[in-house]
Amino acid sequence: xxxxxxxxxxxxASPLLHLALTLVAYRVGYLxxxxxxxxxxFNPVLIAIVIVVSILxxxxxxxxxxxxxxxxxHFLLGPATVALAVPLYRQVxxxxxxxxxxxxxxLVGSLTAAxxxxxxxxxxxxxxxxxxxxxxxSVTAPVAMxxxxxxxxLPSLTAVLVILTGILGAMLGPPLLxxxxxxxxxxxxLAMGVASHGIGTARxxxxxxVAGAFAGLGMGLNALATSILIPALWHLLFGGR
Amino acid sequence: MVExxxxxxxxxxxxxxxVALTHLPIPGPVCGMALLFGALVWNGxxxxxxxxxxxxxxxxxxxLFVPAGTGVMLHFKLLAGDWLPLGAALIASTLMxxxxxxxxxxxxxxxxxxxxxxxxRD
Numbered sequence: 565x566x567x568x569x570x571x572x573x574x575x576x577a578s579p580l581l582h583l584a585l586t587l588v589a590y591r592v593g594y595l596x597x598x599x600x601x602x603x604x605x606f607n608p609v610l611i612a613i614v615i616v617v618s619i620l621x622x623x624x625x626x627x628x629x630x631x632x633x634x635x636x637x638h639f640l641l642g643p644a645t646v647a648l649a650v651p652l653y654r655q656v657x658x659x660x661x662x663x664x665x666x667x668x669x670x671l672v673g674s675l676t677a678a679x680x681x682x683x684x685x686x687x688x689x690x691x692x693x694x695x696x697x698x699x700x701x702s703v704t705a706p707v708a709m710x711x712x713x714x715x716x717x718l719p720s721l722t723a724v725l726v727i728l729t730g731i732l733g734a735m736l737g738p739p740l741l742x743x744x745x746x747x748x749x750x751x752x753x754l755a756m757g758v759a760s761h762g763i764g765t766a767r768x769x770x771x772x773x774v775a776g777a778f779a780g781l782g783m784g785l786n787a788l789a790t791s792i793l794i795p796a797l798w799h800l801l802f803g804g805r
Numbered sequence: 806m807v808e809x810x811x812x813x814x815x816x817x818x819x820x821x822x823x824v825a826l827t828h829l830p831i832p833g834p835v836c837g838m839a840l841l842f843g844a845l846v847w848n849g850x851x852x853x854x855x856x857x858x859x860x861x862x863x864x865x866x867x868x869l870f871v872p873a874g875t876g877v878m879l880h881f882k883l884l885a886g887d888w889l890p891l892g893a894a895l896i897a898s899t900l901m902x903x904x905x906x907x908x909x910x911x912x913x914x915x916x917x918x919x920x921x922x923x924x925x926r927d
Binding site for chain 1: 835856871874877895896
């Protein structure tokens with residue numbers, strides 16, 4: 565018994581345990597997702613997060629300890645984001661042909677994301693911190709946190725809202741688009757990338773190459789658009805308060 | 806494979822450096838994506854090895870969000886205060902954004918049948 569405990573203490577201190585936990589939890593999530601024929605409601609990221617958080621809470625493990633192992637996975641986000649240039653380049657002709665449509669949809673989508681979030685929180689009586697922190701929710705996390713900080717919000721609240729937005733978009737976006745009868749993969753992908761950044765892009769990539777390419781494009785462009793639009797909008801609406 | 810990973814990492818590094826120098830409001834990796842895209846346009850095609858490496862990395866893109874997503878556990882208390890407005894806004898705003906963006910994009914990029922008519926008139 566003490567042996568087992570010693571082994572546990574040893575493993576819990578090494579990054580290997582939590583690296584393995586991350587990979588295994590994702591594998592479980594992915595297998596479930598696949599068994600449900602890639603039904604977006606069985607989002608593998610959400611399933612993996614629920615498993616990992618439950619285990620960490622049950623074993624009293626801190627996020628910092630967990631992250632020492634998980635950082636090796638987390639680190640690959642950077643190179644993977646760079647790699648989005650490849651599917652994008654494969655669709656370069658299509659992107660060039662619909663340049664204006666992309667630009668217009670991006671601007672309208674970006675404004676919708678920010679204004680509707682600000683408006684709904686305000687209408688339902690949310691406080692100022694909540695309004696500022698949710699405004700950049702559709703943008704990839706590092707940019708969103710920067711915007712929240714610049715406007716005096718809470719970057720850590722923004723980080724949570726960004727992740728939840730990504731998961732919600734990946735889960736609810738596809739059935740919504742089906743219901744609206746939008747079959748154009750470029751439009752579907754762009755919308756997923758603009759509204760729900762990397763997590764939406766990951767879902768789009770699993771489904772269709774064109775959608776994946778346009779989602780990556782939407783995510784990148786929306787990071788740029790939102791970081792210019794939101795501070796300007798904020799001054800317009802609240803006079804820089 | 807390592808050579809292509811090297812290219813991705815170098816692009817990211819160049820992106821981070823460029824963002825730090827110019828204070829562009831985008832993350833370094835997104836800037837790195839733009840740099841690699843430029844390089845591909847210049848090169849005129851995607852090298853096979855790079856294509857395979859990128860596809861391999863991207864087919865597991867969702868996995869890479871698990872560590873950051875788990876960070877949600879640190880901040881549930883922040884959500885508790887305003888959970889109703891925040892929750893309602895997250896769901897409604899995300900759905901609205903997807904609907905509006907996709908609808909507009911599908912509408913604008915629909916090819917107008919005009920070209921055919923013009924040609925027949927000629």
